[in-house]
Amino acid sequence: MSLSTTSSESDPNQPEFHQDEIALDHPIVSITYSLMLQHLSSVATERTAEFAIYLFLIGVYPFDLLKPSIYGFCTTASTIVFASSVCRLIDIWPRLYLIRVTAFVQKSTVVLAYAALLLLLSYKSQSEPNNFLYGFVIVSGCAMRVSDVCRSVAIERDWLACICHDSSGDLTRLNTLIRRLDLSCKLIAPLLVTLLSSTLGPLKTLTALASFSVAGFFFELAWIHRVWNAFPILAENNQEVRQNSDQDDVELRVGQPSSARRLWYWLSDGCAQFSMAWIKFVKLPIFPSSLAISLLYFTVLSFDGSMIVWLKTQAYSDELISGMRGLGVLTGLMGTFLMPWLESKIGLIRAGGWTIWLQFLCLIPVVVSLYLEDLSSRLSMLKPALLFGGIALSRTFLWAFDLCQLKQFQSYPTAHTIAGLQYSLQNTFDLLRFLMMIRLHKPSEFKLAGALSLGSVFLASASYSIYMWRERGHLFHLHRFIDKFKKTD
Incomplete structure (x- = not known):
């Protein structure tokens, strides 16, 4: 894979390092696996939650298809409303910090949604399902979807483009690997949830899925940190991205104030x-x-x-x-x-x-x-x-x-x-x-x-x-x- 370094003037007395020599210092197979493992954990959490929440909502409301439909409507609408604003953070925040935050938001909201479903199923036989807990599942699902969009844009359209730089072949290769992981998770996640639910029961299944999500958070942090260390260009180009963002702000907003008042402008x-x-x-x-x-x-x-x-x-x-x-x-x-x-x-x-x-x-x-x-x-x-x-x-x-x-x-x-x-x-x-x-x-x-x-x-x-x-x-x-x-x- 073609890797980029800083474009500083070289010392004529020093040996010249080419991209191929840098690639030897960072074996592409190993680094690709690190990035793919991080992405696998994130997509597996997303696809599993996507199927499990619908499945257990039907378990809570067995004769009411409206409740799962409302959940799907609200989560989809949240991405329409907030996707562009959240993705703008990619142009503002440091790359590594953003990925860590999206990983935390995804995993925490998934765990909270599972916990709310656990309570709904636990007290289902004693009383009517709690509408507050149902609303909590919807809010958690919306936050999860928005963080998933932000993470997808950051990895697929920022990290990959930066790592591959001008190598079209490498970009195609990583894109296809990511799509294969997406499709594999889409196939396996429903089977896994169905298998766990039929063998362990709904309550233990939700507990197990929540535990997997917590473990996946630390798993992702370790692998994404390895990719970050292997490609210094990710840190170097971050400043260029933020400068380009400032130029875009001039086009989108006239008279942008200091960063201390940015939140106010987001609201007003x-x-x-x-x-x-x-x-x-x-x-x-x-x-x-x-x-x-x-x-x-x-x-x-x-x-x-x-x-x-x-x-x-x-x-x-x-x-x-x-x-x-x-x-x-x-x-x-x-x-x-x-x-x-x-x-x-x-x-x-x-x-x-x-x-x-x-x-x-x-x-x-x-x-x-x-x-x-x-x-x-x-x-x-x-x-x-x-x-x-x-x-x-x-x-x-x-x-x-x-x-x-x-x-x-x-x-x-x-x-x-x-x-x-x-x-x-x-x-x-x-x-x-x-x-x-x-x-x-x-x-x-x-x-x-x-x-x-x-x-x-x-x-x-x-x-x-x-x-x-x-x-x-x-x-x-x-x-x-x-x-x-x-x-x-």
Whole structure:
């Protein structure tokens, strides 16, 4: 991996150190494992809590689907409101301090949410569930989600870009490793929680998960400190980041006062700063790419809660649903291998265009299957084949495109506040998906939700095509076809 050092003038009497020699002092395999282990602990906590809180809320309110829905709505809305403001801390606070704080907030809020659920389950048989404890779970979940966004932006868009510097190959490699960890945790976390709950019971499971979270905090501190020590450039570039942030503040706010009054301005001018940041974001050339990845969140054509509930209404077995969900994760992992190969063959921007349009094509038979009714016995397998096969294959191109868009944003010279706005935009469409399903909640209306989802994927593909056209000046190499046509004449 290409590593950067300070750009000071060298003494001619001293030997010159090159990047390859520095790499020998810091074996990339060892350092990569340190960073990945830290990320694994953080993502494992996030994915486990994400599934466990929903699961045990259903246990507390077995006949009330509204309570888990409210929890999901509030946590998603919190990221929309606070993501950009919190991510601005990446431009202000020292890198190591910020990661430590986000790790502490994540682990402490998860433990508090588990403790509240433990109390709710303990006294469930004696009285009605306590609304205060339920509200406490929601507040803890919101804080956890916001800290997760801040940590994701800090690691994926700041630390990785700084460590890799100008090495595009190293950045792709680390991006794909992180995405594979995300997908692996998404597959394993529900299985782990279900296994613990069925063997230990809900109360002991919550205690065990809380203990894992506390241990994970110290585990992350040790590994991230090792990465920090291995790459002095992280400390050296921190000053440059803070200086760039000050320049952005001049653009976003006129007459920025001393740092002692910054909190006051966050409170009094928060709305104005937020709107001006959005205006700046929309005007960026990369905005159509950000809009494309965000539009993909407005879809029910994946193995999420809405699709699973609908599948159960169609009499699909739990074993088949679990198997297909696992297949979707595996095909998503294939996308993390497809993206580097495509990038090496056709380039990053074109790879993004290919993958998002291929995802759209894969989802067409899925929507067609939703409208198939009363098939003959000979064609009875056609509907599930189109449905499950299309979704599984689309996950490959979804995650390949996600990696393409992530790398484009990492390479883009913009403040981390803007990265937070992209997360807010993604969660906005995720929130709209919740609202769509509240409106189209009947099983018979799910096919309409599927059609709207396909339309959203089409708009995402069109939006990315606009970005590709602006960056490359064309969408297709028409002159090559014209030249071939002339030769045939």
